[in-house]
Structure formats: structure tokens, C-alpha cells
Amino acid sequence: MKKELVERLIGKDVKDLSFWEEKFPQRSAGIVTRVAPSPTGFMHIGNMIAAVIPERFAHKNNGVFMLRIEDTDTKRKVDGAVDLVISSLNDFGIVPDEGPVSETKEVGNYGPYFQSQRTDIYKSGIKYLLENDLGYPCFCTEEELDQARKEQTALKMRPGYYGKWAKYRNAPEELIEKLLDEGKPYIFRFRAGGEWDKKRYFDDVTKGKVLMPENDIDIVIMKSDGLPTYHFAHAIDDHFMRTTHVIRGDEWLASLPLHIQLFEAFGWTPPKYAHIAPIQKLDDGNRRKLSKRKDPEANISYYFEQGYPVEAIKEYLINLANSNFEDFKKANPVNPIENFDFKLENLNNSGALLDFKKLDNISKEFIATLSSSELYDRLLIWAEQYDEKLAKKLKENKDYIKSILAIERDGVEKVRKDFYILSKINEEISFFFNDEFSFDKKDFPVSEEFVKEILNAYIPTYNHSANKEEWFENVKETAAKSGYAKNAKEKDKDPEAYKGTVSDVATILRVLITGRTQSPDLYAIMQILGKDETLKRLKAGL
RNA sequence: GGUCCCAUCGUCUAGAGGCCUAGGACGAGACCCUCUCAAGGUUUAAACACGAGUUCGAAUCUCGUUGGGAUCACCA
Numbered sequence: 001m002k003k004e005l006v007e008r009l010i011g012k013d014v015k016d017l018s019f020w021e022e023k024f025p026q027r028s029a030g031i032v033t034r035v036a037p038s039p040t041g042f043m044h045i046g047n048m049i050a051a052v053i054p055e056r057f058a059h060k061n062n063g064v065f066m067l068r069i070e071d072t073d074t075k076r077k078v079d080g081a082v083d084l085v086i087s088s089l090n091d092f093g094i095v096p097d098e099g100p101v102s103e104t105k106e107v108g109n110y111g112p113y114f115q116s117q118r119t120d121i122y123k124s125g126i127k128y129l130l131e132n133d134l135g136y137p138c139f140c141t142e143e144e145l146d147q148a149r150k151e152q153t154a155l156k157m158r159p160g161y162y163g164k165w166a167k168y169r170n171a172p173e174e175l176i177e178k179l180l181d182e183g184k185p186y187i188f189r190f191r192a193g194g195e196w197d198k199k200r201y202f203d204d205v206t207k208g209k210v211l212m213p214e215n216d217i218d219i220v221i222m223k224s225d226g227l228p229t230y231h232f233a234h235a236i237d238d239h240f241m242r243t244t245h246v247i248r249g250d251e252w253l254a255s256l257p258l259h260i261q262l263f264e265a266f267g268w269t270p271p272k273y274a275h276i277a278p279i280q281k282l283d284d285g286n287r288r289k290l291s292k293r294k295d296p297e298a299n300i301s302y303y304f305e306q307g308y309p310v311e312a313i314k315e316y317l318i319n320l321a322n323s324n325f326e327d328f329k330k331a332n333p334v335n336p337i338e339n340f341d342f343k344l345e346n347l348n349n350s351g352a353l354l355d356f357k358k359l360d361n362i363s364k365e366f367i368a369t370l371s372s373s374e375l376y377d378r379l380l381i382w383a384e385q386y387d388e389k390l391a392k393k394l395k396e397n398k399d400y401i402k403s404i405l406a407i408e409r410d411g412v413e414k415v416r417k418d419f420y421i422l423s424k425i426n427e428e429i430s431f432f433f434n435d436e437f438s439f440d441k442k443d444f445p446v447s448e449e450f451v452k453e454i455l456n457a458y459i460p461t462y463n464h465s466a467n468k469e470e471w472f473e474n475v476k477e478t479a480a481k482s483g484y485a486k487n488a489k490e491k492d493k494d495p496e497a498y499k500g501t502v503s504d505v506a507t508i509l510r511v512l513i514t515g516r517t518q519s520p521d522l523y524a525i526m527q528i529l530g531k532d533e534t535l536k537r538l539k540a541g542l
Numbered sequence: 543g544g545u546c547c548c549a550u551c552g553u554c555u556a557g558a559g560g561c562c563u564a565g566g567a568c569g570a571g572a573c574c575c576u577c578u579c580a581a582g583g584u585u586u587a588a589a590c591a592c593g594a595g596u597u598c599g600a601a602u603c604u605c606g607u608u609g610g611g612a613u614c615a616c617c618a
Contacts, residue, residue, distance in 0.1 A: 036618090037618090038618050070618060072618080073617050073618060076617070076618080138616095140616095145616085149615090153543095156544090158544060158545090158614080159615095160615095196545095207548095210546070210547075212545075212546060217614095219615095219616095220616050223616040224616060225616080227616095229615090229617085233618095249618095250612055250613090251612065251613065251618090252618095253546070253613080254546060254612075254613040254614070255613085275547090275612095277548085277611085277612085278612075286611095289611080289612080319554075323556080324556080326554090327556090330566095330567095350547075350548040350549070350611075351548080351610090351612080352553085352555095353553060355553050355568070357553075357568060357569050358553070358554070358567080358568045358569080361568055362568090364580095368581090408580085408581085414581060416580055416581065417582095418580045472577070476577090479577095487576090488576090501577085502577060503577050503578070504577090505577080506578065507577075507578065510578065516579090517578065518578050518579035519578070520579075521577095522578085
């Protein structure tokens with residue numbers, strides 16, 4: 001296309017690509033990856049995986065990891081979404097080496113990292129394509145395009161702007177000038193060189209060689225708002241940002257021929273690609289991709305609300321991506337995530353079902369590694385965001401709650417593993433607070449008459465300063481005196497001789513002390529409640 | 543529908559022609575321990591989608607069938 005027309009279409013002061021080639025020199029880092037979310041105000045769990053994987057991959061190999069904001073869809077753009085992206089990433093311990101650090105600030109020499117600020121670069125790309133007859137303006141209206149699509153569907157043909165349907169592909173320059181004179185709006189399209197009936201192998205790091213037809217659709221590269229489409233921006237950005245590995249969602253695999261074509265049109269070497277299968281859920285017996293609209297668990301904030309520790313979520317995601325992580329963790333219990341040698345080749349490539357049981361397990365194991373103090377701090381941070389009442393309670397009863405959290409946790413060999421999400425802890429420890437405590441006589445294992453009998457025998461013997469062994473010995477003694485076996489075996493030997501076992505006696509105490517039939521170590525609970533409260537609660541059974 | 547991807551216990555998977563009587567983890571069951579629960583220990587059940595080939599030999603290679611998934615915009 002002649003120079004004057006190119007200038008008329010894209011503008012006069014558009015720089016040549018060589019300018020950008022110089023501005024963004026080749027990097028020395030062997031591996032450069034990025035995550036490129038759209039600022040839609042929603043952090044999908046898939047986005048998080050698409051961030052965790054390239055981050056681990058780059059940083060484990062002394063590479064560079066970038067964040068790029070794909071804000072070319074002005075309709076979906078949401079205020080504050082960039083901060084959400086950055087803070088979610090930070091919550092996951094992911095700090096990009098380059099990219100935005102807030103809605104307005106960024107770091108790195110290969111920016112801007114907001115696509116909406118890179119129009120100069122895109123224009124240079126368009127200019128190059130126009131000059132080399134690899135791109136052209138298209139004056140089709142939406143109605144025309146819709147009409148064509150309808151016809152194609154009616155004819156059972158592939159929909160799309162290709163072949164004879166590509167109305168402006170070979171429009172003479174005079175026609176373009178005429179339409180320009182008339183002030184007709186236009187967009188830019190890429191002149192696809194491929195042929196649909198020719199197939200070619202494309203490389204994907206996880207899937208290997210994939211045989212796909214060449215692309216023959218002249219896709220839109222720059223929209224009427226002057227912003228690029230994903231495909232075009234991807235080629236330009238990942239080239240000039242010197243990305244070596246594009247790790248992205250599976251939904252892009254189908255457009256790989258196009259993307260390679262774009263790189264080839266510019267004479268550039270394409271990056272390596274790894275496509276990640278989507279996380280799925282079971283719906284009516286069928287699997288499907290987690291949906292932003294239907295599934296709350298698609299949103300990363302769901303896990304935060306529930307109170308899953310980020311470490312657990314991250315570990316679960318990594319586990320999902322590279323299931324050999326499990327073996328690695330077993331062999332390297334210290335900082336496993338940082339040291340794990342992430343392999344793109346091992347990426348799961350068929351789509352995994354989200355397994356909450358597994359997540360719960362990982363979370364439970366993680367929480368078990370926390371001291372009471374650490375757990376308290378986490379609980380407080382969580383509560384401040386999601387449960388104000390609890391936050392207040394935590395602050396007012398700091399030491400008391402810490403001592404509660406220490407039960408079967410601090411200084412023990414086998415840590416109690418019953419907490420798997422922060423949001424459930426408050427309920428678990430509620431009986432420590434008088435205004436939340438009550439018990440139900442129905443929970444007694446024996447009749448009330450016997451309860452009183454036992455309590456009358458037990459209460460006078462209660463010694464608050466006894467140690468755990470002494471305390472339990474006393475419970476057994478009381479049980480024995482009241483006609484209960486000291487242990488189950490004793491009763492099994494001679495079932496007729498006993499009313500029950502010490503277990504029944506303990507249950508009575510447990511119900512009176514905690515209001516439940518199941519609880520952590522009773523002795524520890526009594527110690528924390530204190531002598532007066534313990535006796536008060538026990539006497540309530542009389 | 544076209545195109546592409548995928549196919550091992552319920553779930554995530556190990557598995558590169560003989561190391562497979564198919565291994566692990568989560569989940570489920572049982573037993574032990576035990577004042578209850580949670581743990582912990584021991585343990586059981588549980589899978590190569592189907593059909594043809596190739597081969598002395600197939601979970602592994604080929605083809606087909608079936609099933610599932612992804613994708614087909616001036617959204618990313």
C-alpha cells in the first residue's frame with residue numbers, strides 16, 4: 001500500500017518498528033514469563049493458576065516474571081480492578097518483577113504494562129502490516145458482518161471473515177480513499193496468509209505437537225476505538241517485552257495458528273507456548289469449566305472469605321498443575337513451594353475437577369503447622385475483613401483466645417488437626433464464652449438421677465491444680481466408686497458388673513463443661529476456663 | 543456442526559512395550575490406640591472407556607467407536 005494512504009489511515013507521526021526494537025533490547029534472562037489478566041474486577045481461580053505457574057517457572061529458573069494489564073476492552077473495564085489483581089497476586093506471594101504496582105504506577109523497562117497505554121507501539125505494528133500488504137482497513141458495518149455470518153451458517157459454512165467473505169481484503173486503494181473521503185468508519189484487519197485445508201504442526205510445551213489447519217480468517221487487529229484486539233496485542237507485546245514462554249489458558253490453543261502467523265508476518269520468532277487446561281466442576285453428571293456467573297468458587301475471593309490460608313490454596317493449585325509436587329513435598333518439607341522445580345511438561349492437560357476435600361486436607365495440614373500465636377494473628381486479620389464481631393472479640397480476649405488456640409497445639413508432638421478454614425474456628429471455640437455457652441440434658445449418656453449421683457461424688461474431689469494424669473486418675477476413681485468401669489475392657493470382661501464406663505462419666509463432664517458430646521482435651525479446657533467457672537458449670541448439673 | 547484436545551481407582555495422578563499381581567495422595571471402610579472428637583498407627587475396597595490390529599509380549603504403539611472438554615466476536 002502506498003505511503004500516503006498508510007499515513008492517512010494510521011496517522012503521520014507513527015514510528016517504525018525499528019524504533020521499538022531499539023527501545024526494548026533483547027534480555028539477558030533466559031526465561032521471561034508473564035501473566036496478563038483483564039481488569040474486570042473479578043479474579044478467577046483460573047487467573048490465579050495462570051499466574052502461579054509462570055511465576056514459579058520464571059523465578060525457579062532465575063527468569064523474569066511480568067504483569068501486564070490487558071485493558072483493551074473498555075466495556076468490561078472496572079475501576080479498582082488493577083489493585084484487586086495486584087493485591088490478589090501479593091496475597092499469593094506473587095510479586096512481579098515488572099509491571100503495574102498500583103492503578104497508576106509501574107516498574108520495569110519494557111512498559112508501559114497497560115495495553116491501553118501502548119497504542120503508539122500497536123500503531124507502528126499496523127503501519128508495518130499496511131506497508132507490506134499484510135493488513136488492510138475494513139469498512140464493514142456490524143450489520144454486514146452479522147448478515148454474512150447468517151448466510152454462512154445457513155450454507156453450513158464456517159463463519160468468519162475469509163475467502164470471498166473478506167469483502168475488503170482486496171479492495172483497490174481508490175475505493176479505500178473514496179470511503180475515507182466519505183468519512184466511513186473502519187477497523188484494521190490482518191491479511192491471513194494461511195489455507196484452511198492445509199494443516200501444520202504447532203508446538204505446545206505441554207501438549208507436544210498439535211496438528212491444526214492454517215488460519216485463513218482475516219481477524220480484526222485494531223478495533224474502531226483504536227485499541228488492539230487480544231491477538232494483535234499479544235504478538236506485539238510479547239515480542240517487545242521479550243517474553244520467552246507464554247503460559248495461558250487452554251481457550252487460546254485454537255488461535256495458536258493465528259498467533260504464529262502474526263509473528264511470522266513480522267518476521268519475529270514466536271515464544272514457546274504452554275496452554276493450561278481449565279479447572280472444572282461437576283454439574284449434573286457432566287464436567288464443565290468453572291463459571292464466573294454460576295460458581296462462587298470460581299472467584300478467588302471465595303477462598304479468602306472461607307478462610308483458607310493462601311499457602312494452602314497455592315499449594316493446592318500447584319498440586320493440581322504438577323501432581324508430582326506431592327512427592328517433592330514429602331521429600332522436601334521445608335519451603336517446598338519455593339524449591340519445587342516446576343515443569344511445564346508436567347502440566348495437567350485435560351482439565352481437573354476442583355476437589356474441596358483435598359483442599360481441606362492441605363489446609364488442615366497447613367494450619368496444624370501454625371503456633372497459637374500465628375493462628376491468632378491470622379484469625380484476626382481474617383476477621384477484620386470478614387467478621388467484625390469476631391475481630392472485636394479477638395481483640396478484647398487476646399490472651400484468653402490464644403490459650404484456647406494453644407490446646408493440643410503448642411508444644412505437642414501430634415497437633416490437633418480439626419481446623420481447616422478460619423471461618424469455622426469461632427464456632428468451635430464458642431463454649432469458652434459464657435454468653436455463647438449452654439448445654440442440653442438430652443446429651444447425657446445416663447439418666448439425670450445418675451448424673452447427680454456422679455456429680456455429687458465428683459465435685460468435692462475436684463482439684464484444679466492437679467496435673468492431667470492426676471485429674472484423669474480422679475475421674476476414673478469417681479467413676480469406679482459410682483459403679484462405672486475404669487475402662488472399656490474391664491466392662492467387656494464383666495458387662496453386668498458395671499453401669500457404664502469412665503467414658504460415660506467423662507461425657508457427663510464434657511456436656512456440662514462444653515455443651516457438647518465431643519470436644520478437645522477436657523482437662524485443658526477446664527484449666528483455661530478456671531476453677532470457678534469449671535465448678536460453676538459442673539454444679540449446673542445438680 | 544467445524545476444528546482441536548483429552549481418556550488409568552469416586553477425585554488428582556504415577557506409568558515412555560516386559561520392572562504392573564497397575565504405585566501414591568485425598569476421600570471411603572475396618573481395626574488398633576483412646577475420656578469423646580480430631581489426630582496417629584495398621585489395613586481393606588477401589589481404575590487402565592470399548593473394539594480391532596502391531597508384537598513373543600500393550601495401560602503404554604496404530605486405527606476405529608464411544609465418552610468428555612475447549613473453541614469458533616470490533617471479549618479477553
